[in-house]
Amino acid sequence: MNIRLNGSEQTVAxxxxxxxxxxxxxxxxxxxxxxxxxxxxxxxxxxxxAEVVPxxxxxxxxxxxxxxVELVTAVQGG
Amino acid sequence: MNETTIAGTAAVPAVSAAVADPFVVDGVTLGSRLIxxxxxxxxxxxxxxxxxxxxxxxxxxAMRRYSPAETGSLFQLLVDHHIRVLPNTAGCFTAxxxxxxxxxxxxALETDWVKLEVIAxxxxxxxxxxxxxxxxxxxxxxxFKVFAYxxxxxxxxLRLENLGATAVMPLGAPIGTGLGILNxxxxxxxxxxxxxxxxxxAGIGTASDAALAMELGCDAVxxxxxxxxxxxxALMGEAFKHAVIAGRLAKAAGRIPRREHALASSxxxxxxxxx
Numbered sequence: 176m177n178i179r180l181n182g183s184e185q186t187v188a189x190x191x192x193x194x195x196x197x198x199x200x201x202x203x204x205x206x207x208x209x210x211x212x213x214x215x216x217x218x219x220x221x222x223x224x225a226e227v228v229p230x231x232x233x234x235x236x237x238x239x240x241x242x243x244v245e246l247v248t249a250v251q252g253g
Numbered sequence: 254m255n256e257t258t259i260a261g262t263a264a265v266p267a268v269s270a271a272v273a274d275p276f277v278v279d280g281v282t283l284g285s286r287l288i289x290x291x292x293x294x295x296x297x298x299x300x301x302x303x304x305x306x307x308x309x310x311x312x313x314x315a316m317r318r319y320s321p322a323e324t325g326s327l328f329q330l331l332v333d334h335h336i337r338v339l340p341n342t343a344g345c346f347t348a349x350x351x352x353x354x355x356x357x358x359x360x361a362l363e364t365d366w367v368k369l370e371v372i373a374x375x376x377x378x379x380x381x382x383x384x385x386x387x388x389x390x391x392x393x394x395x396x397f398k399v400f401a402y403x404x405x406x407x408x409x410x411l412r413l414e415n416l417g418a419t420a421v422m423p424l425g426a427p428i429g430t431g432l433g434i435l436n437x438x439x440x441x442x443x444x445x446x447x448x449x450x451x452x453x454x455a456g457i458g459t460a461s462d463a464a465l466a467m468e469l470g471c472d473a474v475x476x477x478x479x480x481x482x483x484x485x486x487a488l489m490g491e492a493f494k495h496a497v498i499a500g501r502l503a504k505a506a507g508r509i510p511r512r513e514h515a516l517a518s519s520x521x522x523x524x525x526x527x528x
Contacts, residue, residue: 181318200321218328219319220360227356245318247357249328251291251300252315252343253370253428253455253477 176240187238193221194233200246209233219248274501276473278450279366279398279419281337283310286467287497288339288452290477291327293429294486301330303480307490313339313368313475316358328362339400341368346381348388355392367392368422368475370402378428380404386412393417402454405435407442414449421447422475425466426456429478433462437469444470460489460496467500468508 176189180196187196198205201219204212209230211217221228222245228236238244276283289309294300304312312331331338340358345351348371355367371388373381380403392399398419403409405423413421423443426432433456434440444451453466454475463474474497483489 200319202321216328216332216363218361220316220357222353222357225353227353227360229360245357247316248319248361249314249338249340249358250317251294251327252317252341253290253292253313 176238178238178240178242178244180244181246191238192234193223193228193236193238193244196238196244197221197233197246205233207234219246221246274505276450278472283337283473284308285310285494285497286473286501287463287493288312288454288473288475289480289490290475291481292343292477293481295481297326297330299486300327300481301334303486303490304330304336305334305490306487306494307480308494309336309490311337311339313341313477314362315341315343316354316361337366338362338364339366339368340364341402342370342388343372345371346373346384347371348384348391351384351388352391352395355397356395359397365396366398366400366419368400368402369418380424382406382409385409386416389413389416389418400452405439405443407439407446410443410451411446414447418449420450420452420472422452422454424455425453425462428455430456431458431479432456433458434465434469437465440466440469440471460492463493463496464500464503467497468504470504473497 176187178185178187194205206212224243276286285308287307287309289304289307289312291300291312291314314327340362342351342354345354351369351371358367359365369388371381371384372378385403389399389401393416400420400422401413401418402422403413410421410423423440425434450472452473452475453471457463457476457479466474480486480489480493
C-alpha cells in the first residue's frame with residue numbers, strides 16, 4: 176500500500192504499524208512501548224492524518240492506504 | 254592629582270548575591286540566565302563550542318521532518334552537554350499548527366515545555382497576537398508549560414500570563430535583526446507587572462543589549478543569531494555569558510539616578526589654595 180511520508184509517496188507493507196515504519200526509517204529496534212530497544216532516546220514523533228500518535232500507540236496503530244504521515248525530530252532553530 | 258572618591262561603595266557581601274540568585278522557572282533551577290537558540294549555526298561542532306562557552310543550560314530547537322541523512326546529532330549534542338531542551342513552534346502561522354507542533358515536540362523530546370511562537374508573516378516574523386492568545390489557551394489546557402514569545406506589548410504580556418503562560422518572552426526587536434531593545438520602556442513596564450519570569454527574546458545584537466535587558470529587570474535573555482552568526486561564535490557566547498551576569502548584578506546593585514548636571518565625586522572642601 177502507499178502512504179504519504181513527510182510529503183513524499185512511500186510504499187509500505189500491507190498492515191505495517193507505525194512502529195515498523197519508525198524502525199525502518201531510523202534504523203533502530205523499537206519495543207512495544209515505543210521506545211528504542213537500546214535504551215537511548217529516539218527523539219522523534221509521528222503525526223498520522225494531522226493527529227499525533229503517542230509512542231505508546233505506535234505498536235498497535237496499523238497504517239492504512241493513503242495515510243498522511245509526518246515524522247519529525249529536533250533540528251537547529253531559534 | 255586627585256584620587257576620585259567613589260561614593261556609596263556597596264557592602265562586599267552583595268557580590269555573592271549572584272550565587273544565591275538562581276533562575277527558577279516552572280520549579281526548575283537553571284544555573285544560567287542565558288537561554289540559547291541553535292538556529293543559524295553553520296556547523297554542529299561550532300554550535301557545540303558556542304553553547305559550552307555561553308554557559309547556557311536551556312536551549313531551543315525546532316521540530317522539522319526527519320531526514321535519515323542528517324538527524325540525531327543535535328539532540329545528542331544537547332544530551333551530551335547536559336543542556337535542557339526547549340522546543341519551539343517556529344514557522345507556525347496559526348494556533349492550530351502551533352498546537353500540533355507542540356504536541357509532536359512533547360512526544361519526541363519528552364518535555365512539557367514549549368516556546369510558543371506564532372508568527373504573522375515571513376517578512377516581519379512578528380507574533381500574531383490573536384493566534385498567540387488562542388494557542389496559549391489551548392496549550393495550557395493540554396498541560397503544556399508555555400514560554401510565550403510575544404510582542405513588546407505590556408497589555409498582551411499580562412494577558413498571556415493570566416491565561417497561564419509559564420514565562421512571557423517579549424521581543425527586543427524583530428527576530429534576527431540585531432537591533433537591540435527598541436522599546437526599553439515597554440520592557441520595563443512588562444517586568445514591573447509580571448509575576449512570571451520575563452525573558453527578553455529576539456533582536457539582541459551584541460553583549461551590551463543583553464546587559465541592558467537584565468538591567469531593565471528581565472529574568473533571562475534568549476538569543477541565537479547574535480552568537481551563531483557572529484564572526485567568532487564561541488567568543489561571542491562567552492561575551493553574552495558575562496553580559497547577562499553583569500546586567501543582573503547591576504540591576505541588583507541599583508544604578509545611580511540620571512542627573513541633568515554634573516555631580517562632583519571629589520569633595521570641594523579642603524582643597525589646597527594656590528595664590
